[in-house]
Amino acid sequence: MMKIHCIQTGDVQIKRRHQLARFRARPARALDVIVDAHWSPRLPIGCWLIEHPEGLIVVDTGESSNANDPGYQPWWHPFMQFCERRRVEPEEEVGPSLRAMGFDPKDVRWVVMTHMHGDHAGGIGHFPNSTILLSKLEADAALARTGPLTGYLNMHYPKWLRPTEIAFTDGPWESFNRSKTLTEDGRVHIVPTPGHTEGHMSLVVELEGHCVLIAGDASYSEMDMLQGNVDGVAFSASVHHDTTKRMRELCCRRPTITQFAHDPNSADRLSELRFTRIA
Numbered sequence: 001m002m003k004i005h006c007i008q009t010g011d012v013q014i015k016r017r018h019q020l021a022r023f024r025a026r027p028a029r030a031l032d033v034i035v036d037a038h039w040s041p042r043l044p045i046g047c048w049l050i051e052h053p054e055g056l057i058v059v060d061t062g063e064s065s066n067a068n069d070p071g072y073q074p075w076w077h078p079f080m081q082f083c084e085r086r087r088v089e090p091e092e093e094v095g096p097s098l099r100a101m102g103f104d105p106k107d108v109r110w111v112v113m114t115h116m117h118g119d120h121a122g123g124i125g126h127f128p129n130s131t132i133l134l135s136k137l138e139a140d141a142a143l144a145r146t147g148p149l150t151g152y153l154n155m156h157y158p159k160w161l162r163p164t165e166i167a168f169t170d171g172p173w174e175s176f177n178r179s180k181t182l183t184e185d186g187r188v189h190i191v192p193t194p195g196h197t198e199g200h201m202s203l204v205v206e207l208e209g210h211c212v213l214i215a216g217d218a219s220y221s222e223m224d225m226l227q228g229n230v231d232g233v234a235f236s237a238s239v240h241h242d243t244t245k246r247m248r249e250l251c252c253r254r255p256t257i258t259q260f261a262h263d264p265n266s267a268d269r270l271s272e273l274r275f276t277r278i279a
């Protein structure tokens with residue numbers, strides 16, 4: 001019997017034009033975010049725990065409570081310095097959160113990273129014993145010397161980090177053209193969901209009678225997925241559109257509960273078994 005928990009590691013405010021872009025071209029979207037004077041409401045920073053018979057699976061690791069300390073964000077990066085407000089207490093980090101739920105982070109078998117932006121990778125240091133799974137594209141971008149330019153705070157990644165790269169070698173799965181099945185029972189699939197970052201990936205869990213799509217920042221909310229909205233920092237608007245279309249198609253084919261890291265309703269949809277309705 002599998003159980004999925006949505007965990008909140010503090011919250012973040014981003015610019016309105018980061019939450020929802022007005023333009024298609026990436027430079028125009030990024031500039032629009034930097035000059036935007038309006039902030040989003042406080043949004044959760046989500047991650048997930050899956051109790052699976054073959055081992056505990058964590059998807060994303062949330063933010064670090066040090067993220068707002070002076071010097072944590074690169075001083076030369078106006079976006080990281082001035083365009084996000086993070087609030088994370090030490091006890092809200094993923095490690096203490098798991099312990100409060102009765103789990104030991106050292107028992108986690110797999111950590112599946114949708115992508116490596118700071119508010120998803122900030123808690124990775126809690127999992128030194130786990131296999132950290134990343135797409136090859138994401139690993140290349142995140143670990144590159146130029147990573148901090150595009151939101152990958154790789155100076156804070158733990159020294160021991162040696163991610164295992166996922167190649168999507170198991171063929172199409174439902175609406176996704178490539179996939180990798182993680183577990184021997186064939187119920188946990190990793191699929192590419194590029195757009196927010198080039199190497200972004202998501203996890204789909206098949207439960208009795210429905211699927212749970214854990215999609216990180218592939219969209220910022222279920223409404224954004226339904227409307228095909230692109231965020232202000234996305235790698236590519238057209239690739240983002242293709243991914244949201246595939247996610248909607250999954251929701252058409254199978255009863256599906258969607259989970260996004262910054263969607264205030266993710267936890268309620270999960271606990272109330274609310275499937276996504278496609279009009």
Ligand SMILES: [Zn+2]
Binds near residue numbers: 115117196217
């Ligand atoms: Zn992100």
